[in-house]
Amino acid sequence: MSDQNECVVSIEEPCALRTDGRAASTSEDDQSTEIDNVSPDEADNMDVRIRNLKKLVEEENQEKTTDGPNQSARPPKIQKVPFILRDREGFHKCYEPRVVSIGPIHHKKPNLRFAEQYKPKLTAMFIKESKQETEALYNVINDRIQELKDCYHEDVVKDYDDKTLSWILFLDGCSILVFIHGFIHGKLKYFKIKTDHIAFTQHDLFLLENQIPFQVLRLLMDSTPPSFKTELKKSIAQFICANVMAPVAFKKYLSFDMDKLDPIHLLDLLQHVAVLSNKEKIAIINGSEHQTQQSFRNVQELKAAGIGLIPNKFCSLSDITFYSFCFKGWLELPPLIVDDSTAPKFLNLIAYEGCPDNFRTNYEITSYISFLDSLIDHANDVKELRSAKILHNLLGCDEEVASLFNEIARDLVPNDGHYKDVKIAIQLHYDSRWMTWIAEAYNDHFSSPWTILAFIAALVALALSGIQTWFGVFSPSDPCTNCSACTRK
Template sequence: MVAVFNKELLSWYLITVKLKETIDAGIQYAQSPTDTRSIEYPEEQFQNQQQNQPLDPLRVVINGGDQADNLEDSGPKSPESEWVITIKDKLEQARLEDVASAWVKLCIYRVPQCLREGDDKAYIPQTVSLGPYHHGRRRLRSMERHKWRALQHVLKRTHHDIRMYLDSIKEVEEKARDCYEGKISLNSNEFVEMMVLDGCFVLELFRGATEGFKRLGYNRNDPVFAMRGSMHSIQRDMIMLENQLPLFVLDRILGLQYGQPEQRGMVAKLAVRFFDPLMPTDEPLSKSDMNKLECSLGQATTFDPFSDQGGLHCLDVFRRSLLRTGPKPEPRIWIKKWSHARRVADKRRQQLIHCVTELSDSGIKFKKRKTDRFWDVKFKNGILRIPRLLIHDGTKSLFLNLISFEQCHLDSSNDITSYVIFMDNLINSPADVAYLHQQGIIEHWLGSDAEVAELFNRLCEEVVFDFNDSYLSRLSEQVNQYCNYRWNAWRASLKHTYFNNPWAIISFVAAVVLLLLTLAQTFYGVYGYYNPR
């Protein structure tokens, strides 16, 4: 029997079989940068045999260049190579961020996770979102239509074209982005639209609280633009650190509305009036104090958005209004001898001052100081004078965001943190709260004194705080020195034991008279015995 076959087809079959074996063995073949390959055909096999060369039906010829430098990703990479490439990409991204970022303009931070443990509600808005951090959250989308209503009212009232606002904010887009921490996922158009929409919404609320919403064209029954209903929750959301807009953006938008694009300081005045209900004191500002405050806020040098000393956003403006004529830190000398490092202000560390009960037992008296500056604590002649503090359902969120800003912003003082830690040291139990309430120092709308005590004890659990920089360090040192005198403690113990009520005083006087009479009787008895008549 004669077998007839095509020699060329047989050769291609052998080549296919050899190729399959090579792939199964996991052998990777290099290829040239120009992807040049030559496969020897059957006609060349005879020449190879004549030259005593081994027959290889799939011989790849690499043309030019070094083989190690021209490897392509025709096969899977080794895990180590992919790991090194990933690290290099991360280093390059870090280099670009370090070069491109303007750290000096960063002022709107994300609250660190260590501070927000268990208190997310105090940092995350529940009604309205401002800025990119919480933009697009599902539960906050219902407020978006009211933002568009505010923008429509602005355009209708001013007869302006929306392009004017968009173009103006477009000019400062990069500066606005630099105010936020991390990369913003919104593109240029989305970011500018958000700034204009949120900015007009905020300014309508500010102007409505001062001029009246009816004058701005809103109905008296408006669900948002009226000083009632959800306004308190909106104010509380607008004071959160992660829910801020750069102050210069608001100044620019308000300037366009008034026809004065370069004006500054007006938004700060409106913000102070708008957030006045959140003040942690029920002592109202006098007219003279308000005028002085507005004059200080209206200075261009004070609120230059591109200056390190200027107002940064509404939370910063509100904090400055709280600390007007701000406290001057006095170094605590005796602590400097023992500690030069920053400390965590919690119960495991040394306290600035003892609690109310201990101070009272040591002879310290507590009295209310009549001033609207809740932080302005004084001590003289054994009397600790503390201004009245009003605690409501928004006080916790307010203090937490103020403390977070002071922790995050390098150029900020720690005055609010110092005050809160001072009050935390004073209040250890509901009995301390009850005593301060009895003296008119603390007024709260919470359920019980225990809730107030727990509030202060949890405000600064993980706060990094340097006692040496506290403006209350010198006062705390004076209080502790007063407590160290034993005579003060003995006198206080005598007063608490024998002079705490009228009946105790009468009993004490009677006992003293009886003692004196007994001594007199004894004296005359002994004297008569030795000197009879």
């Protein structure tokens, strides 16, 4: 029997590696946390409350004496979407997987069972390419399960024993790597995965509740031959670039080092790459300490104040710049594709930034959406952004796009430091009334090439008329009437 067949058989017989139940672990660690999960009646007991507080004090003291890691340096744990975001009407489906569950949160949901049939096939292919024995590759994950388990919020994994969780992470990790590699190289047809399922799976891989630790992918890739590992890393990088929400032509400047970014999971990697700046910010301001209140409300008002919109050549959402020349101002914005995937991606990125223990984020995506929302009030604002080739609307009518960004941005709290200089520069230009008057005159009377040509023609005609009048009044008399020869005759 070939090695490939051995791999398939061992995958199809997971009973030796997997436990059927989700029995809670009876380890000493679980017993030590029983005092935290007290019933309402027990919570009334003052001794229990004091004991819990003493435990917290001991943990604080231990962290200080051991010079433990700063809270801001701790990676956020994989968890459910915060309730304040999930409860928003109309968007709860954007956090739910459509065809496949990844990780423990949505595991064994009835509506996601169909995709489970592909995981053993994808995993078998990975085992074949890794040139490893099935048990050896599984143990790469199982031997590190405590470390990997700590990457999840305790509420997410409390109902899973270590063996079950190891199997989930092993199967999902292998499946993700083969899926991404097959997606990039057009090999998913080998597994007879339908086109719509491929699209939905791509969507599901960037949901906050559908993440596995990137460490799982690293461990599995490190267990493969160097050449295949290199292919897998390149495929992941290309897959992330493919999911950055910008036109393909603008992604040629997009480059990143995946090892230096050290992502927590795929969604975290997408967040890093989406805001990875490739140029210096430009904002011409009279005094960096200038403070002003934003009074402009949308693109239409900026246009009336002589501020135009142009796309920059980068696709990073943090690359927003402003500069002015004479009476005209220019706001450069990154180009953005708006389609069916826009809302789920942005909402899950925002949810990830809003996780209670995510201290590594500076709310870049949240701040970008808030800034874009400050430019969009109505369909006409979307039309201007679309005409400037900043928004590429593949979703529907402009009114639908305007409503989408207004709803996504509702109740968001951005980082005030992002785009601060840009906002100040725009406001200073907006507040310069003489610039506004010139701009209004320009927009009212020179909005098309024909009006400009008509104005130039009128100036030429006026100049010619003036020259003709001047020669008619001030031209010298006829020399024949005044010369001395004619006078003597």
